[in-house]
Amino acid sequence: MTAACVFVTLGILVFMLVLGLPLLTPDSLHLIFASEWAPDRGLFGVLPFIYGTLAIVSLSLLFAVPLSLGNAVLIHLLLPPAAAGLLHRLIKMMTGIPTVIYGFVGIFLLVPFIREWFGSGSGMSILSAGLLLALLISPTMILIFVESFAAVPAGHIRALTALGGSLRQRLFYLLLPGARNGIMTGIILGIGRALGDTMIALMVAGNATARPESILDPVRTLTAQIALVMAADFDSIEFKTIFVCGILLYMWAAVLTLTLRFLNHGSVKSGFRGVLS
Amino acid sequence: MQEKIIEIEKLSFYYEESRVLNQISASFSRNSIAAVIGASGSGKSTLLTTINRLCDEVAGTRVTGRVKIMLDRQKIDIYQPGISLPWLRRKVGMVFQIPNPLPMSIYKNLTLPLKMAGIKNRGLQHDRVERVLKDTFLWAEVKDRLREDARTLSGGQQQRLCIARALILEPEVLLLDEPTSSLDECAVAEIENLLLSLKESCTLLMVSHDLAQVERVADTVVEIADGALVGSKDKV
Numbered sequence: 001m002t003a004a005c006v007f008v009t010l011g012i013l014v015f016m017l018v019l020g021l022p023l024l025t026p027d028s029l030h031l032i033f034a035s036e037w038a039p040d041r042g043l044f045g046v047l048p049f050i051y052g053t054l055a056i057v058s059l060s061l062l063f064a065v066p067l068s069l070g071n072a073v074l075i076h077l078l079l080p081p082a083a084a085g086l087l088h089r090l091i092k093m094m095t096g097i098p099t100v101i102y103g104f105v106g107i108f109l110l111v112p113f114i115r116e117w118f119g120s121g122s123g124m125s126i127l128s129a130g131l132l133l134a135l136l137i138s139p140t141m142i143l144i145f146v147e148s149f150a151a152v153p154a155g156h157i158r159a160l161t162a163l164g165g166s167l168r169q170r171l172f173y174l175l176l177p178g179a180r181n182g183i184m185t186g187i188i189l190g191i192g193r194a195l196g197d198t199m200i201a202l203m204v205a206g207n208a209t210a211r212p213e214s215i216l217d218p219v220r221t222l223t224a225q226i227a228l229v230m231a232a233d234f235d236s237i238e239f240k241t242i243f244v245c246g247i248l249l250y251m252w253a254a255v256l257t258l259t260l261r262f263l264n265h266g267s268v269k270s271g272f273r274g275v276l277s
Numbered sequence: 278m279q280e281k282i283i284e285i286e287k288l289s290f291y292y293e294e295s296r297v298l299n300q301i302s303a304s305f306s307r308n309s310i311a312a313v314i315g316a317s318g319s320g321k322s323t324l325l326t327t328i329n330r331l332c333d334e335v336a337g338t339r340v341t342g343r344v345k346i347m348l349d350r351q352k353i354d355i356y357q358p359g360i361s362l363p364w365l366r367r368k369v370g371m372v373f374q375i376p377n378p379l380p381m382s383i384y385k386n387l388t389l390p391l392k393m394a395g396i397k398n399r400g401l402q403h404d405r406v407e408r409v410l411k412d413t414f415l416w417a418e419v420k421d422r423l424r425e426d427a428r429t430l431s432g433g434q435q436q437r438l439c440i441a442r443a444l445i446l447e448p449e450v451l452l453l454d455e456p457t458s459s460l461d462e463c464a465v466a467e468i469e470n471l472l473l474s475l476k477e478s479c480t481l482l483m484v485s486h487d488l489a490q491v492e493r494v495a496d497t498v499v500e501i502a503d504g505a506l507v508g509s510k511d512k513v
Binding site: 164 | 329331334336362363364365366367370371373375377378379380389390393394439442443446
């Protein structure tokens with residue numbers, strides 16, 4: 001099974017390398033990693049899409065991490081069991097909502113709101129996409145955080161409570177340090193989901209090919225670029241650049257996966273030591 | 278006659294609709310060791326958790342009756358509204374059946390309760406750490422490895438560390454829920470000697486299954502069956 005997974009994973013990489021090969025020469029790479037995308041003028045720079053992707057993913061994390069941690073603390077620590085159960089079920093349900101539904105919410109509610117609130121541009125922007133992606137990735141992150149909190153040994157919680165520990169002290173001295181690896185795992189999975197999302201980026205990010213100057217500017221992400229070019233072209237240089245975009249996304253995903261494996265290995269090796277050790 | 282530090286009056290404890298403790302009334306003298314005995318599931322451990330209100334942490338529980346404890350020279354009904362639970366639990370320490378050192382160094386295990394109680398002075402923290410480790414006969418064994426993970430200690434040492442951790446807050450009452458049941462004979466003897474020395478400074482209420490141990494260390498014995506008090510006697 002493991003061998004099959006390795007074979008398929010490496011096979012996908014080889015497949016993309018072969019398809020992107022014509023553009024993987026030093027001269028072509030120089031052309032690809034330029035800062036302008038204008039195929040009609042022979043410019044095939046994908047840097048604006050890299051900037052767009054990183055901007056949206058970073059912004060979505062900025063919103064999603066505190067939102068998810070807050071919700072996980074509410075569910076695990078603060079709410080009465082009935083309310084916590086209800087919120088937990090609601091969040092589980094949110095993980096099953098198709099991305100396109102979030103996209104509709106974005107187009108008809110969030111984008112007009114951003115346009116009105118800031119009074120400039122179309123509202124389709126890094127901010128709109130970042131907020132919506134945060135909403136998309138938060139449920140998964142919340143569920144992982146809650147699970148990580150629940151994995152902190154009950155004996156430790158009882159010990160701390162019997163020593164007069166308050167809920168706040170329980171959170172800061174036990175739950176957060178104890179769930180540290182789980183929290184990192186949730187964040188990394190969230191990054192992965194945000195990086196790979198196409199629909200929200202297509203629907204609310206604005207799809208501009210220029211390098212963004214502010215969070216109110218429209219951008220195009222790597223995934224949106226792949227989807228848009230693929231739908232309109234075949235066997236041109238423009239078309240081949242999407243494989244370079246794909247290789248970049250693949251490499252980012254690989255780095256995230258390796259980080260995750262490293263974290264899990266570290267947690268098994270050292271156990272939970274807490275912030276105070 | 279010794280002053281009564283804990284007075285329990287018609288205490289009943291319910292878990293949802295099921296009554297776990299039934300109208301228990303008992304009192305315990307200052308600077309004594311009281312043993313609570315009874316069959317498994319009779320409610321002994323539950324009785325302990327009603328005395329520091331750790332039972333409140335379990336959803337669906339309810340208590341009727343009163344528990345009065347002499348704390349800071351005042352007899353306080355611990356179930357009256359407005360009682361600070363962190364304060365109560367610092368005054369009424371607890372040690373569990375299975376040693377549960379926190380996943381941090383030996384030193385931090387001992388200073389964490391002080392930090393949580395707002396005692397941040399490092400000199401004072403260090404003095405207290407040294408004192409409780411000496412009181413629990415651990416100082417000689419761990420003084421050179423205070424920065425090591427507490428979980429590297431032996432079972433008996435871990436339990437003595439947990440007792441030291443409870444004592445560092447200078448509680449007036451110490452609750453012990455079968456503190457020796459998971460330990461070997463040698464460690465049991467160490468803990469028993471420790472308990473006998475501790476009653477000079479606080480009142481101990483201990484759940485035990487081991488009648489020989491109760492005979493060796495307890496001044497008072499109360500017996501519980503099916504959640505009700507069925508016997509109580511002072512050994513002296």
